Amino acid sequence: MMKTVRNDFPILNTQINGRPLTYLDGAATSQKPWPVLDAVQQYYLTENANVHRGVYTLSEVATKSYEGAREKVQNFLHAPSSRNIIFTRSTTESLNWLAQAYGPTVVGQGDEILLTYLEHHSNIVPWQVLAQRVGATLKYVKLTADGQIDLADFAQQLSPKTKIVSFAHVSNVLGTEAPVKEMARLAHQVGATVVVDGAQAVAHLPVDVLDLDVDFYAFSGHKMLAPTGIGVLYGKEVLLEQMPPAQYGGEMIEEVGLQSSTYQELPWRFEAGTPNIAGAVGLGAAIDYLEHLGMAAIAAKESDLMKTAIAELSTIPGLEIYGPVDPADRHGVLSFNISGVHPHDVATILDQAGVEVRAGHHCAQPLMRYLGQAATVRASFSFYNNQEDIVRLVQALKTVKEYFPND
Ligand SMILES: Cc1ncc(COP(=O)(O)O)c(C=O)c1O
Structure with missing residues (x-):
């Protein structure tokens, strides 16, 4: 093959x-391989309709494809439920939503957010803005001489003040793989939330979010054979339940009043507006393709x-x-x-x-x-x-x- x-x-x-x-x-x-290109084209040729709103057949078909893609992502990550899988635009958007919406629920004045020196700007700048907003401090874990995360320094920098730890699964410059499981274990000992930027990992390694025991995992479809404009944020259900939506509007609501509204259940509460349906379908096809190769x-x-x-x-x-x-x-x-x-x-x-x-x-x-x-x-x-x-x-x-x- x-x-x-x-x-x-x-x-x-x-x-x-x-x-x-x-x-x-x-x-x-x-x-992008043919099966992904074909899936996107087939979607537009034979299934195109908006999702979750029509009671007519074509909309049901489109919804089934969109939600089917979510299940493929769930299986790909070994997540317990499709409720854990939120479609975003990209890794960047997933990390921004976390920093903007989840961040202030756990990080306050005098707290610390721990990153590493090898992060992509997408995993630095959103946390800088959160830190400035709430009066927290950003700290960075050192690297060893050959560019690996220095675990001893990581362990030393963790403290009860550390509320969020966020790091790349695989570095986009050095290609090094973080010892995710061990880092999650150490971070959880001080009660920190563990965020992993999986942008450079998902196309290269099997990822099992349950085994790694991370709290959030972000990635982009376009780095793993799928179209641009589709990304994923995995989150543990208990944490997603406590996270406010990052965006508001159509699709994410249950009931809208004049002064206030109630919101949908997981995961749709986070997906305001018409989503990237064709992108999700393409991502589902990309996952099928990767899994077929192994x-x-x-x-x-x-x-x-x-x-x-x-x-x-x-x-x-x-x-x-x-x-x-x-x-x-x-x-x-x-x-x-x-x-x-x-x-x-x-x-x-x-x-x-x-x-x-x-x-x-x-x-x-x-x-x-x-x-x-x-x-x-x-x-x-x-x-x-x-x-x-x-x-x-x-x-x-x-x-x-x-x-x-x-x-
Ligand atoms: C490690 C890492 N994180 C985040 C990103 C951002 O991905 P995107 O531009 O798809 O949001 C990249 C992209 O190069 C990356 O390599």
Whole structure:
């Protein structure tokens, strides 16, 4: 199955700058396979209607597809009920809703919110705004020399003042995986709520929210083969019950009076307005596709690619890899710099060869400062990449060295 997987991704047969597309930016957004593209098209061709409001057949069909997608997400995360699954626009929206709506119910003046130095801006800025609003303090857990979360520092920084702990399951710059279960256990000992940013994990690893025992888990569909504009917020039921809605309007109400209203039960209370129905359908199809391949097979293939990439890139003089060099310690992403060459120049030269990588601060400026770098080049691998993609990456990086021979 894995051998023929590339045929499912039509964009991989296209060309960039006259060269075959070598897409190594799945961490920014994944490419989409036919079954996802077909599901979205089929939805619009045969099922399109608004959900939850019509008593007519087509609306019931659309509602069934939308709610069916919610059940697929539930199973994918091993959540106890579809009541735990809220559809949002993205990881960013899920985290903002938490910070805006749930945050003030548990964080007050003098309290602390604990993050780590490797967070994406989406998991920093919403908490900054909450901290400013309620008079709380943000603290950051240090990293070990090879870019892992320093568990000892984490344990030391936890205290009864810590009300929320929020961290990435997998880093979008270093690819390191947080010891989520252990961190949740330690955070719960001081009574903190555990929020996990799963944006870079869901496409690469099996996720079991019950086993991890996290309180909230946020991710985006577009990084796991689904369309843009659909995201998920998983929450434990007892916590969702105490969380006020982040948005108000149609669909989320039970009864509207002139001065006040009552709200729907979970999860619809959080989904004000017409949702992204086609996006949810696409996400359901993406989950079917990933489960058909098997997350274990996906992880094994990506680990092979990572192994070759680290081995090959390590032979290029002046190239420094950030984070662990043991392929077992990283998922999906490989950040590096070539001494004396700006990462944007590297990415521009690679682009001429059809090799699409990201260069910049990767929405993680505190981490960049921590690493002492203004920016890095980031190549990210998905199961639909192959060894040939790595050969092209390495060839293109050798061209960079030809352009900048003295560095
Ligand atoms: C770790 C991490 N968190 C959050 C996000 C934000 O995701 P989105 O832009 O889909 O909301 C990203 C996206 O790059 C990410 O890598």
